[in-house]
Amino acid sequence: MKVIVLGAGIIGVTSAYQLAKSGHEVIVVDRQEGPAFETSFANAGEVSxxxxxxxxxxxxxxxxxxxxxxxxxxxxxxxxxxxxxxxxxxxxxxxxxxxxxxxxxSRMLRLADYSRISLAALRAETDIAYxxxxxxxxxxxxxxxxxxxxxxxxxxxxxxxxxxxxxxxxxxxxxxxxxxxxxxxxxxxxxxxxxxTGDCFKFTNALAKKVEELGVRFAYDTQIKGLDVAGGRVRSVICDREILRADAVVVALGSYSSLLLKPLGITLPVxxxxxxxxxxxxxxxxxxxxxxxxxxxxxxxxxxxxxxxxxxxxxxxxxxxxxxxxxxxxxxxxxxxxxxxxxxxxxxxxxxxxxxxTPDGTPVIGPTKITGLFLNTGHGTLGWTMSSGSARVIADLVSGRKPEIDATDLAISRYSG
Missing domain, CATH: 3.30.9.10 (D-Amino Acid Oxidase, subunit A, domain 2)
Incomplete structure (x- = not known):
């Protein structure tokens, strides 16, 4: 599938890595000039x-x-x-x-412990230093x-x-x-x-280079104008310079995720x-x-x-x-x-x-009511901590696989009750 990841912070880049490993054609879109120039730039350095x-x-x-x-x-x-x-x-x-x-x-610890295992595996696969x-x-x-x-x-x-x-x-x-x-x-x-502990900016940039080697395209200095949705399915990402067609879109825009989703009738409490x-x-x-x-x-x-x-x-x-x-x-x-x-x-x-x-502290990871539109956002102070596990969960869900941990209560549907 052709998958577009919106956001090149720690969440977006780790998601792109796992999606590319799963065999998808991936494009990462970000308004900055390179990876991790916003919330991932100088965080506390904890992997907690x-x-x-x-x-x-x-x-x-x-x-x-x-x-x-x-x-x-x-x-x-x-x-x-x-x-x-x-x-x-x-x-x-x-x-x-x-x-x-x-x-x-309990939800957060479940995801964090899975991320501990996932980060160790990623480190062994890539041998990156940070x-x-x-x-x-x-x-x-x-x-x-x-x-x-x-x-x-x-x-x-x-x-x-x-x-x-x-x-x-x-x-x-x-x-x-x-x-x-x-x-x-x-x-x-x-x-x-x-x-x-570790430098999130160094990690994200080193991983982005590995991701490019897997064939992922990064579209930097690109403004995201909105999503094209027809028949209940996401069709493309509308950018300032081009329209990017997609079979699936992963929103990893941090605090700006909710602003992008609002015109689609999706209320994301981030x-x-x-x-x-x-x-x-x-x-x-x-x-x-x-x-x-x-x-x-x-x-x-x-x-x-x-x-x-x-x-x-x-x-x-x-x-x-x-x-x-x-x-x-x-x-x-x-x-x-x-x-x-x-x-x-x-x-x-x-x-x-x-x-x-998010108001409950747990990130939002999973599908939305729009077919092909997925979320990986809302990690709060723990994006660096939970990134590797979150990426594996979202790659499994996009690929139609059952994640290795229970992810049902991580989706946005938990707020519908």
Whole structure:
């Protein structure tokens, strides 16, 4: 079949790889000049198969109110007259129950663990390098309350067979020796040792070259105007310079997926939640993390990427804006210098990207009501983590094969009830 993938970020490129391996003729379309120039460009660098949770959780509404008044807030809400934002917020709040949290987290862990297996296979097949490390994620607790609240995550990890270690202060320092400089600020931690780290931009660009070798065509600097649908079936992608005929289309446009689908009568509850990052050169390796440290207080990930530290996090709900607020930079700088003092944050590069979030945290992967039109989007903060597994699922579905994991509750149809 002739398959068009819309989007050349981490989700689109991994999808193209698996589709090409399945024998399809593939074209990838993107408005940027190359792969991974938007949300995949400078994300936190985590590949968090174990540290994988929905934002919608019990207690979040009350925490959110508190966060809005913190100096270094992990959540920023800029209300505006936006029906999509309001509907998304209402749906997210409806998922902040223990029952919904357990269901959503189980879905996410299922896909993330499959992605762990899939990424290992992809790495073996391609032998690409991307500043990868395999030393786990340490979720760091500064307070006893945070440590005690981690029990629900431990229960979910145990239920799904995901390896973990609950650590005291000394255990955290054994995992991340540089934390010895700030031992009095640590209560404990939760280590997920199967997690990985890596530069998503490097990975996506290296994989795109392999994908081209498989015969995939990349149409960069191309604006997507819409989809041509007739008789309940997708026929083509209308672009600014050409019309691309297709037997199937995979929408992997992140936060912009819902805008493309709206004229077709498809309501996709994916909304942009902006995140920020700093990339800091390492000047003293003894004061840098070995892998990823997740600062639970500020919801910020501090990750080692070769000779750099990537500091990423926060959730700003402000629509499709991509400005760089200096207050957000100060939050990132505070978290990293408080735990790893001595870094040259003044020399850091500052970036922001729009994460495509669903209200239940789980991405949307699967068919739509239009024949031949498939979705692979809505991965939120976990696109890098879930990309390889998501790509294999969507390649199976497009090819008419049954995926290796249960994917029925990943499709957009879960929102129709």
């Amino acid at each position: 198969f174990g540290y994988c949770s929905p934002w919608a959780a019990p207690g979040i509404p009350m925490k959110a109110i508190k966060w809005l008044f913190m100096q270094y807030a992990p959540l920023i809400l800029r209300p505006k007259v936006d029906v999509a934002m309001l509907c998304w917020l209402v749906r997210m709040l409806s998922n902040c129950t223990s029952e919904r949290y357990a269901i959503n987290k 500043d990868e490390r395999m030393q786990g994620t340490l979720q760091l607790f500064r307070t006893q309350q945070q440590f005690d609240a981690s029990g629900k995550d431990v229960k979910a990890l145990a239920a799904d067979g995901i390896p973990y270690e609950v650590l005291d202060r000394d255990g955290c320092i054994r995992a991340e020796p540089a934390l010895a400089h700030v031992r009095d600020k640590i209560v404990g931690g939760l280590l997920t040792p199967k997690d990985e 909304y942009p939640v902006k995140g920020y990052s700093l990339t800091i050169p390492i000047t003293d390796a003894s004061r840098a993390p070995e892998s990823t440290v997740m600062d639970e207080t500020y919801k910020i990930a501090i990750t080692r990427l070769g000779d750099r530290i990537r500091v990423g996090g926060m959730a700003e709900i402000s629509g499709y804006t991509n400005d760089l607020g200096q207050a957000r930079r100060r939050t990132l700088e505070h978290s990293v210098t408080d735990l790893f003092p001595g870094g040259e944050v003044s020399n850091a590069s500052f970036w922001s990207g729009l994460r495509p979030m």
